[in-house]
Every structure is written in C-alpha cells, then in structure tokens.
Amino acid sequence: MTKKHLVTSALPYINNIPHLGNFIPLLRSDIYTRILKLQGENVLYICATDESGTRTEIEAEKKQMTEEKYCKIMHKKIKDILIWFNIGVDYFGRTSSKSNHELTKEIFLDLHKQGYICEKEITLLYCPNCKRYLPDSYVEGICPFCKKPGAKGDQCDNCSKFINPEELIDPKCKLCGQTPVIKKDKHLFLDLPKFSGKLKKYIEGNRNFRGIEKNLPLAWIKDGLEPRCISRNLSWGVKIPLEGYENKVFYVWFDAPIGYIAATKDYCDKNNLDYKDYWQNKNSEIIHFMGKDNVPFHTIIWPAELMSSKKWNLPSRIYSNEFLNYEKGKFSKSNNRGVFCDDVMKLSYNSDTWRFYLASVLPEGKDSDFEWQEFMEKINNELIANYANFTYRITSIAKRFGQIEPIDKGKLSKKEKDISNKIKENISNYLNENIKGNIKESLRNALNVSSLGNQYFQENKPWELIKDESKKEEANHVLWFSFLILLNASVLLYPFMPAKTKEIIEQIDSSFNMSNCLKEKIPLELEKNILLREAKPLFKKIEEKEIEELKKRF
Numbered sequence: 150m151t152k153k154h155l156v157t158s159a160l161p162y163i164n165n166i167p168h169l170g171n172f173i174p175l176l177r178s179d180i181y182t183r184i185l186k187l188q189g190e191n192v193l194y195i196c197a198t199d200e201s202g203t204r205t206e207i208e209a210e211k212k213q214m215t216e217e218k219y220c221k222i223m224h225k226k227i228k229d230i231l232i233w234f235n236i237g238v239d240y241f242g243r244t245s246s247k248s249n250h251e252l253t254k255e256i257f258l259d260l261h262k263q264g265y266i267c268e269k270e271i272t273l274l275y276c277p278n279c280k281r282y283l284p285d286s287y288v289e290g291i292c293p294f295c296k297k298p299g300a301k302g303d304q305c306d307n308c309s310k311f312i313n314p315e316e317l318i319d320p321k322c323k324l325c326g327q328t329p330v331i332k333k334d335k336h337l338f339l340d341l342p343k344f345s346g347k348l349k350k351y352i353e354g355n356r357n358f359r360g361i362e363k364n365l366p367l368a369w370i371k372d373g374l375e376p377r378c379i380s381r382n383l384s385w386g387v388k389i390p391l392e393g394y395e396n397k398v399f400y401v402w403f404d405a406p407i408g409y410i411a412a413t414k415d416y417c418d419k420n421n422l423d424y425k426d427y428w429q430n431k432n433s434e435i436i437h438f439m440g441k442d443n444v445p446f447h448t449i450i451w452p453a454e455l456m457s458s459k460k461w462n463l464p465s466r467i468y469s470n471e472f473l474n475y476e477k478g479k480f481s482k483s484n485n486r487g488v489f490c491d492d493v494m495k496l497s498y499n500s501d502t503w504r505f506y507l508a509s510v511l512p513e514g515k516d517s518d519f520e521w522q523e524f525m526e527k528i529n530n531e532l533i534a535n536y537a538n539f540t541y542r543i544t545s546i547a548k549r550f551g552q553i554e555p556i557d558k559g560k561l562s563k564k565e566k567d568i569s570n571k572i573k574e575n576i577s578n579y580l581n582e583n584i585k586g587n588i589k590e591s592l593r594n595a596l597n598v599s600s601l602g603n604q605y606f607q608e609n610k611p612w613e614l615i616k617d618e619s620k621k622e623e624a625n626h627v628l629w630f631s632f633l634i635l636l637n638a639s640v641l642l643y644p645f646m647p648a649k650t651k652e653i654i655e656q657i658d659s660s661f662n663m664s665n666c667l668k669e670k671i672p673l674e675l676e677k678n679i680l681l682r683e684a685k686p687l688f689k690k691i692e693e694k695e696i697e698e699l700k701k702r703f
C-alpha cells in the first residue's frame with residue numbers, strides 16, 4: 150500500500166477575518182500539498198473553522214443571533230476567502246460538527262478512564278458587570294513571568310508562556326474595563342506531568358522535528374509541565390460528558406485539534422473512504438502547518454490528547470512559520486492597520502499575484518514584512534520580468550510561426566543538454582526544499598528554470614529566425630526547446646500560481662497530466678505538436694502611483 154499524507158493548516162478562528170499574516174500557514178500548506186500531488190503522492194488536505202470559545206458567544210450576542218447562525222455566516226465568509234485564493238483543501242470542515250463533538254467526547258473519556266484527567270477547585274475571574282466568567286482572551290493584565298502588560302488570560306504573546314487567568318497581575322475585563330472578582334469553581338485538568346516521559350521520548354525520537362518544534366517542547370518538559378485546565382463555564386462548545394459538569398464545555402483548545410480528525414472523517418464518510426486509514430494506520434503521516442505561536446499546543450497538548458489511545462497516529466511533521474508583519478509593525482483590524490484577506494479580494498490584483506508575492510517573502514526561519522514597495526518590485530521585477538515576460542514573448546512568436554513539431558533529441562546541442570541538466574538539478578532541489586518546509590527556496594528553484602528559458606530565448610533570437618524561410622527548421626528547433634523549458638517552469642510554478650500557469654500548460658499541451666508528472670521522468674518532456682491559439686500578457690505591471698494610494702489606504 151502506498152504511503153498516505155494527511156496535511157492540515159492551523160484552523161482559522163471563526164471570529165476573525167484572517168489578515169495576510171494569518172494566511173501564511175494556509176498558503177504554505179497549499180503549496181506543499183500541490184507539490185506532493187505533482188509527485189504522485191497520496192495526500193489528503195484538510196482544514197476547518199475553529200468555532201468554540203467565549204468570543205463566539207459574545208459576537209453572536211452582539212449581532213443578536215444564535216451561535217449556530219453566526220458561525221454558519223462566518224464559516225461561509227472564510228470559505229469564500231480560501232476559494233478566492235485558490236487554497237485547494239480537499240475538505241473545509243467545522244469544529245462545531247457532530248463528528249467533532251463525538252470524537253472529542255471519545256478522546257476525553259479515554260483520557261479520563263486512564264487517569265489522565267484530574268479535578269481541581271480553582272479561582273476564576275468573573276465580571277459582575279458583564280455577568281460572565283472571563284477566561285482566555287477576555288481578560289488582560291500584566292504577565293506574571295515576563296512582567297509585560299497586555300498578557301491574555303491563557304497565554305502571554307510576549308514570552309508565549311501559558312498563564313492561568315487568576316495569575317495575571319492587575320487584571321481587567323476587556324469587555325467593560327472593570328476589575329473582575331475572583332470566584333471558586335471545580336474544573337477539569339489534563340494531567341500533563343503524567344505525559345512528560347512519553348512526550349520527551351516522542352519528540353526526541355522524531356527526526357523530522359527541528360528547531361522550535363523540538364527545542365521549545367523539550368525546554369518546557371525540562372522546566373516541568375503543569376496540569377492544564379480543559380473546561381470552561383460556557384454553553385457554546387462541546388459538552389463535557391461527566392456528572393457534575395453539565396453546565397460546562399471543553400476549552401476551545403481541547404476540541405480544536407480534534408477538528409482535524411473530525412474533518413477527515415466527514416470528508417471520508419462523503420467519499421467512501423475510511424478516516425482511520427489516515428489517523429490510525431502506521432503507513433500514514435500526519436503533517437501540520439501553523440504559526441510559531443501554535444507550536445506549544447501542537448507539540449505538547451495535542452500529542453498528549455492523542456496518547457489517550459495507542460490507536461492514534463502522532464504528528465510526524467510540524468512546519469511552523471515565523472510572523473509576517475505589516476510595514477514593520479503589527480496587523481490590527483481595530484487600528485485599521487494592514488491588509489486583511491477580505492480587502493485583498495476587493496483590490497484589482499488576481500490571486501496568483503498575491504500568492505507569488507507572499508510566497509517570495511514567506512517568514513521561514515525569521516520574521517518578514519509585508520511592504521507595498523516590495524510588493525510592486527517583486528511583481529514587476531521578478532514575476533513579470535522573468536516568467537511572465539518569457540511566456541508572453543514565446544507565445545507571441547509561436548502564434549506567428551504556426552505549428553511547432555517535436556525535435557529529434559539527438560539533435561540537441563551541448564548547450565541545450567546543459568540546460569536540461571540544470572533544469573533537472575533545480576527540480577531535484579525544488580522537491581527537497583519543499584519536504585524541508587523551505588517553500589520560499591522551492592520558489593527560487595522554479596524561477597531559476599524560468600530564467601534559463603529567458604536566457605536561451607534571448608541568445609537564440611527566434612524572432613529573427615522566423616522571418617527567414619530558409620531557417621524554418623532552426624526556428625522550429627529553438628521554439629520547441631523554449632516551450633520545453635516553459636513547460637517545466639510552468640509546472641514548477643503551478644503550486645505557487647495555479648490559475649495562470651494552468652492556462653499556459655493547457656495551451657502547450659491540452660492533455661498534459663499534472664497529477665504525478667514529477668514522479669519519475671524529469672525534466673518533463675513534450676511529445677505533441679504545439680499550436681498556439683493566443684498570446685497575452687499574464688500580469689499587469691504595478692505603477693508607483695497605485696502603491697502610493699494603497700499605502701495611504703491601509
């Protein structure tokens with residue numbers, strides 16, 4: 150049986166329209182998956198909206214809607230964003246689904262049966278003015294560890310340490326600004342210290358974990374893990390199947406990752422497949438993409454949940470990214486700062502333009518910035534001057550020339566053979582960098598192939614050859630070889646810019662099958678006659694004055 154890959158992207162939170170920084174894990178996982186599919190791998194790509202939590206209750210109340218209705222509307226909005234950006238998820242589920250409720254209860258009961266759940270009376274912050282408990286992000290105060298202000302009730306954004314809400318110094322209700330009171334209540338805890346040994350063994354034994362995915366959880370285990378509260382005083386969410394807890398639900402982070410399994414199950418049920426082949430079969434890899442702030446949850450809490458039963462596969466690969474900032478600052482909806490995905494959809498640039506730019510500045514290894522000036526430069530000087538220019542020039546000349554016929558491979562010059570070898574080398578690097586999670590490097594290798602095409606075209610001047618009837622064969626040869634390079638470049642760029650490259654590939658060979666084209670024979674080859682129907686510029690050059698306006702607007 151061939152190996153399976155289950156790829157997930159961090160679940161978009163139902164209450165936020167993602168900004169371009171939040172969008173990074175979606176883009177990286179999409180490109181990664183598309184490249185695996187070009188290699189003929191068996192991949193299932195899953196995502197879902199994360200719908201539990203206090204904020205959902207508050208937002209629904211503000212809009213005078215039920216949580217169900219509110220989540221349905223927001224889910225559709227986020228799904229439309231994914232569709233617009235060409236994020237090719239096989240299934241986009243919801244954590245409020247029946248299957249997620251069932252699986253969450255199953256995993257909880259397995260943990261409970263084995264003594265991994267403990268009960269404690271804790272002090273909670275309650276706002277008498279708002280008449281609600283204030284967990285998570287609805288209370289703000291000074292971090293007890295690093296002493297920076299602005300720490301939330303569950304985690305400090307500055308030092309990323311977990312916090313129990315009552316530990317916050319000088320807490321304030323974020324809804325009304327008043328000081329909350331402390332109340333005592335019984336809650337459930339995931340007994341993380343009991344997992345320390347197993348987690349350490351798992352993380353140290355996973356050769357794919359490098360950098361933060363390895364160092365951060367190991368450092369935490371070394372410092373000593375603490376039991377983690379997994380229940381909340383809310384009504385919206387997954388009910389806790391335990392006597393005495395009828396009025397509480399699970400903490401959003403307990404049921405959210407289980408949403409990966411539930412979405413897989415919902416997809417499989419609809420397609421006559423078995424989700425266990427992905428989640429319980431040892432011949433399957435679980436692969437998660439996320440921002441670096443999600444690493445603690447995915448390397449400690451999530452594997453601990455899966456350790457509820459030996460049947461679950463633990464994550465094999467975790468690809469986290471650093472942060473994408475906006476013009477050297479943070480994205481912020483409330484301060485009207487930065488570009489959000491719904492803004493992007495209203496501007497005049499197509500999704501391939503955005504995907505290309507974002508892929509070329511991915512925060513891999515270190516933080517990066519979205520900058521309008523750079524957006525213009527990357528599009529004009531790297532995308533248009535390289536791939537788009539090559540494509541436009543060759544298709545224009547081919548259209549004038551007429552039918553191009555395959556050439557005898559024995560007639561390739563030494564220079565052309567060298568180019569073929571260089572393409573081969575770039576493809577091999579492209580695939581290796583993708584598996585390492587260096588998506589930006591894969592893009593660089595794809596662009597190298599396109600540069601080889603530009604150079605070859607420039608040196609061999611087919612626009613002169615086609616004017617001379619006696620050089621018809623030579624013109625055919627040069628055009629054929631140029632198209633061969635263009636096909637290779639287009640296929641390699643397809644995961645980055647699926648819409649435009651697909652049009653070009655179809656023009657070159659309408660029956661070309663991309664689904665496993667990079668599996669064996671590289672560089673790719675062409676066997677049929679080529680007859681170009683049309684030639685038009687692929688992308689619009691961006692003018693300085695457009696950028697000036699956009700800088701003012703966002």
Ligand SMILES: [Zn+2]
Nearest residue numbers: 292295305308
């Ligand atoms: Zn802190």
Ligand SMILES: [Zn+2]
Nearest residue numbers: 276279322325
């Ligand atoms: Zn309040």
